[in-house]
Amino acid sequence: MFDNLSEKLDKALHVLKGHGQITEINVAETLKEIRRALLDADVNFKIAKEFTNKVKEKALGQNVLTSLQPGQLMVKIVKDELTQLMGGDAEGIDLSGNPSVILMSGLQGSGKTTFSGKLANYLQSKKAKKPLLVACDVYRPAAIDQLHVVGEQIGVEVYSDRENNDPVKIAKAGVAHAKANGCNVVIIDTAGRLAVDEQMMTEIANIHKAIAPQETLFVVDSMTGQDAVNTAKAFNDVLNFDGVILTKLDGDTRGGAAISIKSVVDKPIKFIGTGEKMEAIDVFYPSRMADRILGMGDVVSLVERAQEQFDEEQARKIQKKIAKNRFGFDDFLSQIQQIKKMGNMKDLMGMIPGAGKALKGLDIDDDAFKHIEAIIHSMTPDERSTPSKLNASRKKRIATGSGRTIQEVNQLLKQFEQMSKMMKMMQGGGGKKMMQMMQN
Ligand code: GDP
Numbered sequence: 001m002f003d004n005l006s007e008k009l010d011k012a013l014h015v016l017k018g019h020g021q022i023t024e025i026n027v028a029e030t031l032k033e034i035r036r037a038l039l040d041a042d043v044n045f046k047i048a049k050e051f052t053n054k055v056k057e058k059a060l061g062q063n064v065l066t067s068l069q070p071g072q073l074m075v076k077i078v079k080d081e082l083t084q085l086m087g088g089d090a091e092g093i094d095l096s097g098n099p100s101v102i103l104m105s106g107l108q109g110s111g112k113t114t115f116s117g118k119l120a121n122y123l124q125s126k127k128a129k130k131p132l133l134v135a136c137d138v139y140r141p142a143a144i145d146q147l148h149v150v151g152e153q154i155g156v157e158v159y160s161d162r163e164n165n166d167p168v169k170i171a172k173a174g175v176a177h178a179k180a181n182g183c184n185v186v187i188i189d190t191a192g193r194l195a196v197d198e199q200m201m202t203e204i205a206n207i208h209k210a211i212a213p214q215e216t217l218f219v220v221d222s223m224t225g226q227d228a229v230n231t232a233k234a235f236n237d238v239l240n241f242d243g244v245i246l247t248k249l250d251g252d253t254r255g256g257a258a259i260s261i262k263s264v265v266d267k268p269i270k271f272i273g274t275g276e277k278m279e280a281i282d283v284f285y286p287s288r289m290a291d292r293i294l295g296m297g298d299v300v301s302l303v304e305r306a307q308e309q310f311d312e313e314q315a316r317k318i319q320k321k322i323a324k325n326r327f328g329f330d331d332f333l334s335q336i337q338q339i340k341k342m343g344n345m346k347d348l349m350g351m352i353p354g355a356g357k358a359l360k361g362l363d364i365d366d367d368a369f370k371h372i373e374a375i376i377h378s379m380t381p382d383e384r385s386t387p388s389k390l391n392a393s394r395k396k397r398i399a400t401g402s403g404r405t406i407q408e409v410n411q412l413l414k415q416f417e418q419m420s421k422m423m424k425m426m427q428g429g430g431g432k433k434m435m436q437m438m439q440n
Helices: 003-013 015-019 024-040 045-061 070-086 112-126 141-154 167-180 198-211 222-239 256-265 286-293 299-309 312-323 329-341 345-349 370-377 381-385 392-402 406-439
Strands: 100-105 131-135 157-159 185-189 215-221 243-247 269-273 281-283
Touching: 003 024, 003 070, 003 286, 015 024, 015 070, 024 045, 024 070, 045 070, 045 256, 070 256, 070 286, 100 112, 100 198, 112 131, 112 141, 112 185, 112 243, 112 269, 112 281, 131 141, 131 167, 141 157, 157 167, 167 185, 167 198, 198 222, 215 222, 222 243, 222 256, 243 256, 256 269, 312 329, 312 406, 329 370, 329 381, 329 406, 370 392, 370 406, 392 406
Parallel strands: 100 185, 100 215, 131 157, 131 185, 215 243, 243 269
Antiparallel strands: 269 281
16 A cells, blocks of 8 residues: 555655754755655645645754654654644544435446445444345446345345336335335445446436435545546535545555545545455544555554454464464465464555565465465365474475475475464463564
8 A cells, every 4th residue: 555655755854854864954955855756656746735834844843853763753743744734633424313224325336336335344344234235326237236246145135126227216115115124225336437427427416406315425536536536526526525434545546546535635535445344344543544555554454454354253263273283274264264364464564563564575475365265275174283294295295286396385384383382382382482582
């Protein structure tokens, strides 16, 4: 996420981070570099200028040059301003209605349908809500099918009416259906066009008026940079929406949309989409995002994700197995599945402070575990539970079966052995010792 911007800001702040003497000249130089980095990330020119002016003002006001730790203070000022620019405190969505009606708006292809599904899934699993998805795109039958596929995937009911070509009526009927069936959230997916046009705006404005939603969300593809900001403005003029959803932040986005959108439409970014899967949704926290942009990682989100995926029952089972020296490759596989559920690898790595920079250039793809899984799948159940049985001829068979090399098989066995040892040590009271070692 925002690799390029992070790298440039890191370079800009390098001198001030304590790698040299701070002078008025290099503060000015740093500000110039920051501005350039923002412009390269497709941040609006005016916003970039205002940003550096504010940082400068604060730096002067707090006497950065004479402070005890000028570098750190400067980084903090930049971080605070970046947070402010992206929205200050995180804002949730209004779920007070019964049912709460959420209207989705945005261009075609922005990720509306996908996000409607993600949000329904999120509200169902994290907020114990009973959502209903409503398909209001009367122009593309495929869009209705798509929402049904999504609904089936997450186990959420979808209301549609293929005979009706009036989206206002469908939306209203959808809300009535929700009331009659005890659904307490209604998510209305609407039609989009490839570009802003009057008919689309009139249509969504009519739906908006007819159903008076608690939340109107504007979905935008973050890859579109400044265009995203212009589209947001056009939709906001008509709908006065409540929040922005930035999708496709897992891609090679430059960051401009995330940084500029709040100050242009003065509406908070509420959620972000970080992948095509239904789980790839995150609440947007401006301060955590600022940390990530500045290469400081996002440990809080990382721990939260780990906690979400943590399965106590399974953890207990594994603990028992470790104690009895019975931890095998099947357990290893299930651990991998859990990690995979936490999100894509590159995204996870980016949450570890400093890791983004250290791992730059390394090809970490979502399939990082594919080879390991192939090797394990080529083992017999017996070999998986008793890895000590793996002699040379068995290893050769596994390598051939999985299409990997003997070296890779050996490497995996070695890693597995090390991991088992480490887990045993952690269990045997060595955990404290290890923590102490790490802290020293
Ligand atoms: P709609 O026309 O606005 O309803 O857009 P869709 O929901 O159909 O999404 C358009 C495309 O973007 C689909 O191929 C989605 O899988 C993809 N997409 C949506 N959200 C994300 C995301 O957060 N990350 C990635 N990588 N792809 C996404």
